[in-house]
Amino acid sequence: MNITAFIGSSRQHSNSELLADYVLEGVPHQKLIIKDLNIQPIHDLRHDAQGFQIVDDDYDQIIHALLTSDIVVFTTPIYWYSMSGIMKNMVDRLSHAIRDERFPQLKEKLLTTEAIVLAVGGDEPKIKGLPLIQQFQYIFNFLNMPFSSYILGEANKPGDIANDEQAVAQAALLNKQLKTMISTL
Amino acid sequence: MNITAFIGSSRQHSNSELLADYVLEGVPHQKLIIKDLNIQPIHDLRHDAQGFQIVDDDYDQIIHALLTSDIVVFTTPIYWYSMSGIMKNMVDRLSHAIRDERFPQLKEKLLTTEAIVLAVGGDEPKIKGLPLIQQFQYIFNFLNMPFSSYILGEANKPGDIANDEQAVAQAALLNKQLKTMISTL
Amino acid sequence: MNITAFIGSSRQHSNSELLADYVLEGVPHQKLIIKDLNIQPIHDLRHDAQGFQIVDDDYDQIIHALLTSDIVVFTTPIYWYSMSGIMKNMVDRLSHAIRDERFPQLKEKLLTTEAIVLAVGGDEPKIKGLPLIQQFQYIFNFLNMPFSSYILGEANKPGDIANDEQAVAQAALLNKQLKTMISTL
Amino acid sequence: MNITAFIGSSRQHSNSELLADYVLEGVPHQKLIIKDLNIQPIHDLRHDAQGFQIVDDDYDQIIHALLTSDIVVFTTPIYWYSMSGIMKNMVDRLSHAIRDERFPQLKEKLLTTEAIVLAVGGDEPKIKGLPLIQQFQYIFNFLNMPFSSYILGEANKPGDIANDEQAVAQAALLNKQLKTMISTL
Numbered sequence: 001m002n003i004t005a006f007i008g009s010s011r012q013h014s015n016s017e018l019l020a021d022y023v024l025e026g027v028p029h030q031k032l033i034i035k036d037l038n039i040q041p042i043h044d045l046r047h048d049a050q051g052f053q054i055v056d057d058d059y060d061q062i063i064h065a066l067l068t069s070d071i072v073v074f075t076t077p078i079y080w081y082s083m084s085g086i087m088k089n090m091v092d093r094l095s096h097a098i099r100d101e102r103f104p105q106l107k108e109k110l111l112t113t114e115a116i117v118l119a120v121g122g123d124e125p126k127i128k129g130l131p132l133i134q135q136f137q138y139i140f141n142f143l144n145m146p147f148s149s150y151i152l153g154e155a156n157k158p159g160d161i162a163n164d165e166q167a168v169a170q171a172a173l174l175n176k177q178l179k180t181m182i183s184t185l
Numbered sequence: 186m187n188i189t190a191f192i193g194s195s196r197q198h199s200n201s202e203l204l205a206d207y208v209l210e211g212v213p214h215q216k217l218i219i220k221d222l223n224i225q226p227i228h229d230l231r232h233d234a235q236g237f238q239i240v241d242d243d244y245d246q247i248i249h250a251l252l253t254s255d256i257v258v259f260t261t262p263i264y265w266y267s268m269s270g271i272m273k274n275m276v277d278r279l280s281h282a283i284r285d286e287r288f289p290q291l292k293e294k295l296l297t298t299e300a301i302v303l304a305v306g307g308d309e310p311k312i313k314g315l316p317l318i319q320q321f322q323y324i325f326n327f328l329n330m331p332f333s334s335y336i337l338g339e340a341n342k343p344g345d346i347a348n349d350e351q352a353v354a355q356a357a358l359l360n361k362q363l364k365t366m367i368s369t370l
Numbered sequence: 371m372n373i374t375a376f377i378g379s380s381r382q383h384s385n386s387e388l389l390a391d392y393v394l395e396g397v398p399h400q401k402l403i404i405k406d407l408n409i410q411p412i413h414d415l416r417h418d419a420q421g422f423q424i425v426d427d428d429y430d431q432i433i434h435a436l437l438t439s440d441i442v443v444f445t446t447p448i449y450w451y452s453m454s455g456i457m458k459n460m461v462d463r464l465s466h467a468i469r470d471e472r473f474p475q476l477k478e479k480l481l482t483t484e485a486i487v488l489a490v491g492g493d494e495p496k497i498k499g500l501p502l503i504q505q506f507q508y509i510f511n512f513l514n515m516p517f518s519s520y521i522l523g524e525a526n527k528p529g530d531i532a533n534d535e536q537a538v539a540q541a542a543l544l545n546k547q548l549k550t551m552i553s554t555l
Numbered sequence: 556m557n558i559t560a561f562i563g564s565s566r567q568h569s570n571s572e573l574l575a576d577y578v579l580e581g582v583p584h585q586k587l588i589i590k591d592l593n594i595q596p597i598h599d600l601r602h603d604a605q606g607f608q609i610v611d612d613d614y615d616q617i618i619h620a621l622l623t624s625d626i627v628v629f630t631t632p633i634y635w636y637s638m639s640g641i642m643k644n645m646v647d648r649l650s651h652a653i654r655d656e657r658f659p660q661l662k663e664k665l666l667t668t669e670a671i672v673l674a675v676g677g678d679e680p681k682i683k684g685l686p687l688i689q690q691f692q693y694i695f696n697f698l699n700m701p702f703s704s705y706i707l708g709e710a711n712k713p714g715d716i717a718n719d720e721q722a723v724a725q726a727a728l729l730n731k732q733l734k735t736m737i738s739t740l
Binding site for chain 3: 564565566569590596597598599602632634635636637638639640641643644645646647649650678683685686687689690693694697712713
């Protein structure tokens with residue numbers, strides 16, 4: 001079972017990344033740190049005669065991860081009540097990716113790629129993070145990806161997520177479920 | 186009365202920009218086309234000993250617009266059910282801007298800067314755009330900016346917004362209200 | 371074309387009812403004033419061996435309206451950020467109605483029954499009424515009813531809705547669209 | 556420490572009530588089964604010259620519970636994506652209660668009454684129950700009640716809630732926290 005965690009923070013060892021570490025402890029996975037990749041914003045050419053043009057950046061690494069993972073974990077700090085801009089640019093580019101002739105199998109692959117969302121914020125994330133979860137739901141619905149679970153964590157200072165008992169308990173449970181999935185393959 | 190429209194689309198003459206044109210027809214304003222500016226993603230250094238560092242890009246134009254406008258119009262296509270990544274990066278940088286020692290007056294200025302949101306999407310925007318509106322509400326609440334109104338428009342192909350009778354009617358009404366405000370100054 | 375407006379207010383001539391009057395001015399329709407009907411809360415017997423039992427109240431009038439209308443207008447004051455309890459009890463009973471052997475055609479009929487929502491509140495309804503709209507969307511989705519439009523109006527004192535220019539403009543547009551639909555039958 | 560659980564289900568031993576039992580296991584509390592009380596829908600007389608009139612039903616039991624509890628647990632099945640109609644009628648009557656001259660201390664008491672929400676549904680409650688949580692947040696905000704936590708559980712058949720590992724884990728954690736609060740009084 002292949003698992004990829006997309007890490008959308010602008011900080012190293014961010015609280016959201018720590019939450020992903022709790023969820024994936026002892027579970028084989030790869031991390032893609034989005035801020036370390038060169039990802040251009042979408043240029044919407046859906047309605048252009050030539051359509052989308054190949055972009056010379058690192059986005060193929062994202063597509064490759066989507067094509068080879070059974071589970072993808074969208075891990076993001078909550079900046080201004082939604083995902084970080086760097087993760088949003090990654091998501092926006094999906095409009096191009098699902099039309100990219102080099103990857104005709106992408107849309108079908110996603111039908112069986114399970115999505116998990118981990119989001120950590122400092123301003124009442126368990127309430128004010130709900131619109132973000134609804135948006136992820138719409139995103140996965142559009143792509144027909146199964147949205148298996150999400151955790152909203154609360155943290156301000158580096159490392160704070162360890163004090164959010166509820167998020168830590170949810171992460172432990174998800175970790176157990178992932179380990180069960182692996183052992184029963 | 187100064188009005189700035191931030192345009193968050195990746196296309197020229199996008200439907201969202203057209204909607205802004207309806208709202209601002211005959212009303213003096215400036216446009217800031219975000220995709221034509223060099224705006225770096227936020228690097229969250231709130232918890233760093235040195236704090237945020239000066240970023241060498243065009244963001245000061247955004248701050249200048251915020252400091253000099255009575256009304257700001259956040260105009261964005263709805264990409265994947267939220268604002269475009271380029272607009273999100275602009276918003277994310279507010280975390281730095283409101284702590285920037287060069288602009289100590291910014292936070293106080295925003296208390297009286299009226300915010301308008303115009304968002305146009307192709308997939309049931311009047312429903313699936315609601316989480317985006319809730320997020321803008323949280324953003325303006327955090328900044329204590331008055332959130333005076335929003336319009337959710339539906340459009341797919343270039344120019345389609347002209348066919349959304351409801352959005353066009355709302356834009357006409359908002360246009361009338363803006364003209365009244367100007368004439369009574 | 372048959373149109374039924376369900377009126378969910380506890381007051382006569384409520385602001386929400388006035389908004390319905392704007393929308394339906396000059397358009398043939400019937401009104402069902404829910405507070406004047408005897409409607410029992412749902413008793414959830416889905417999992418009971420005998421299933422739902424016939425309830426001796428006025429709910430058949432609701433079912434009859436659903437079976438004979440091309441358009442239904444859910445008109446409700448926003449009490450505590452959602453529909454009124456009397457309208458909620460009416461909605462809850464749909465769980466029984468769609469399983470009622472006396473009305474086997476109800477579910478199929480609803481597939482072509484257009485739904486409109488009019489909701490009026492006093493505390494920032496255009497923002498804080500959005501969860502209510504999302505719930506109606508889930509309701510109509512579940513029933514596969516087309517959800518054609520909604521208006522969120524702001525009003526406190528009796529008659530105040532007349533001062534909500536945006537709601538009045540939206541009502542006028544919807545009124546025009548309904549008249550066009552009728553004239554082109 | 557006084558705890559009251561308001562039970563909004565129309566079934567005995569409903570899944571939502573079971574979830575409350577998990578949360579309150581070993582914790583002294585009282586339950587108010589709303590369906591067993593006679594609670595009239597609100598009659599909105601805020602704008603009437605005489606104001607609200609005394610209603611001859613069991614609502615004073617609700618008010619009494621609010622006046623004497625340190626924690627109140629709103630426990631509801633998710634019917635049609637929001638709280639049950641019987642619980643909604645109870646909530647609607649708060650508009651009267653906070654203006655009731657017989658209970659001038661109610662509004663102030665609520666400032667320190669902690670609210671917990673437990674909601675159980677069968678159709679993707681962890682996503683489609685989010686508007687309900689947002690509404691409760693608006694309600695508690697209006698009343699200035701601290702909204703300490705919520706659990707969204709998934710269940711269809713009687714007893715199913717026991718299979719929602721995440722809800723059960725959250726309930727166990729909340730139970731532990733309540734016991735700690737009691738022991739440190």
